[in-house]
């Protein structure tokens with residue numbers, strides 16, 4: 001990794017030092033012989049989604065067969081676990097348990113079992129009596145278990161990807177402001193200078209739709225930020241949780257619901273919720289960003305999404321969780337009845353770059369859009385950390401085709 005900034009021509013320029021930008025930089029560096037620049041507006045990598053998440057290595061039971069996520073998640077999970085073990089990044093493979101409380105949940109879990117099997121993931125059905133052998137304090141009438149599910153240190157992983165990207169010039173505190181395809185190159189205007197490159201990769205996460213729009217790409221989609229609130233469980237109550245306990249997800253929404261997760265530092269969190277954020281980087285409800293609110297307000301898909309009955313019901317439910325942690329407790333105690341409101345302590349949050357289409361649909365899959373000289377990664381939502389290694393190889397192949 002080389003720090004610094006110079007005005008020059010590069011073979012490839014990448015916007016964004018999250019997991020997608022860093023994994024792509026690493027894949028291109030391993031290919032060799034390319035002059036690569038990675039531009040990151042913050043002072044270090046992994047300051048947004050890649051550093052504020054559940055830190056779960058997913059295993060492939062939840063992704064629709066045939067989707068891009070399904071294509072990458074099982075290989076991604078295996079390679080990510082191997083990478084962490086080889087490179088000394090903290091990881092704990094304790095499995096994920098998805099518990100059913102009702103017959104409706106059981107039907108959802110049966111669908112997930114079929115999805116997992118179609119995706120080639122390791123998943124097993126767990127009857128009620130065995131459930132307590134796996135998570136002694138969890139409640140459910142049956143469950144699904146993904147034994148490869150794990151916790152890992154996501155920021156350390158992203159930093160290691162950046163370290164591995166040998167020869168790549170990382171420039172921190174430098175924002176990409178404008179882009180234009182000019183013949184055989186892309187002109188990139190940043191907060192410091194102008195550079196040229198033969199291929200450009202947009203991995204700007206929560207701002208990726210804005211950069212894509214500069215090149216006339218993805219104008220049918222907009223990032224609507226959804227904040228996920230986490231609550232840390234007291235050390236005594238944390239002892240109740242061995243690994244990860246998830247509820248059956250609501251199939252109408254792409255979010256997995258409040259789950260209990262043991263992180264690699266030994267803490268246990270309950271969360272995340274999914275409430276509309278007042279800005280793309282507004283990590284608490286007191287902060288808002290005028291430009292982001294305006295972008296939402298003028299997006300027809302935002303109002304279409306807001307006026308569906310399911311969305312209104314969910315927005316109220318999620319809004320309560322964002323305001324009062326007692327509502328996070330109410331969901332968490334469904335998974336583990338011994339948890340008490342007083343067990344729920346410090347809060348923190350992450351924000352998802354969720355794409356919403358013009359007709360108000362929440363886009364579930366990863367989206368990659370291209371122009372002759374650029375590749376735009378949009379909607380890199382969960383589990384894109386898990387998918388990152390094979391996904392970045394794919395982005396790398398698309399870049400190489402342009403050179």
Ligand SMILES: Cc1cc2nc3c(=O)[nH]c(=O)nc-3n(C[C@H](O)[C@H](O)[C@H](O)COP(=O)(O)OP(=O)(O)OC[C@H]3O[C@@H](n4cnc5c(N)ncnc54)[C@H](O)[C@@H]3O)c2cc1C
Nearest residue numbers: 016018019020041049050053054056176205350383384386
């Ligand atoms: C609450 C939450 C929980 C999640 N849990 C999991 C999980 O357990 N497992 C899993 O696999 N996935 C999870 N995910 C998903 C995962 O975190 C994301 O998919 C992934 O981190 C996206 O990475 P990214 O590189 O696209 O975006 P980011 O990490 O957001 O990186 C984008 C980078 O681009 C920079 N940038 C933006 N605009 C510009 C610009 N104009 N110029 C220069 N730089 C710019 C930003 O500063 C940022 O560093 C979760 C996500 C969230 C939000």
